[in-house]
Amino acid sequence: MAKVVFYEKPGCVGNARQKALLIASGHELDVRNLLTQTWTPATLRPFFGDKTLRDWFNASAPKVKAGAIDFAALDEHSALALMIAEPILIRRPLLQSGERRESGFDQASIAAWIGLRADAPEVTDRCAME
Template identity: 45%
Template sequence: MMNDKNVEVMEVHFYEKPGCINNTKQKVLLKDKGYKVIAYNLLEEPWTTTVLAKYLSTRPFAEWFNVSAPRIKSGEINPANFGEEEALQAMIDDPYLIKRPLIRVGQNYGCGFDSVLAKELMKEEIDRALLSCPKSKTQNSCDDEIK
């Protein structure tokens, strides 16, 4: 029988927007599953197109964007007008545009808490309420409060 001290806890690198209600709940769920969650501020990370693409390319291009981002909600930016390279650069310039959280476990990458990687980590159905901003319909989103 293996001693609990010898069991390695899987590290989940979690890129969030600090203060995001759902990112906070998502981290708690991962910790409750026994993972070691290492949180990073997605907005301050020195992204490159190559690194960011590893996370985003795990889902269809149309799902790369945070639809609660102020510039998308205001109509200033229409994600449909971007190609992939333009989108990556726009997200580096304005990380609020990035669908979150970004998750990495070893060399596995995911974008959003509904990503294949997040679903594998949770090993169960994810509450749909944790997949979009709870403030977006009734009040300004957390993104709006920061900008």
């Protein structure tokens, strides 16, 4: 069992499924609101590790879906500034257990990291609607 800080968008059906899977797998969750959390570049950046900059963003966010963000023009600093100004842009959930931080819900990675039930249904980080 791991203690996991889980940053979510309250009311998100995908986040609800993710939390249910983690709890069913025996993990203890400290659930926090990703949208009202006070973020800084120093607190947000570690969640993205070596992922590509585009993978830092929530593909279901209205501005991303509308093509209003020019990923080719973004650097790390400007991407973080955008997400801090508009947290809906952050790919979720954000997860922390111990010193490790992750963004998104890659089920295979999470299973390898903290463990998930072997019979767990597939759960992703894609949302049907924002």
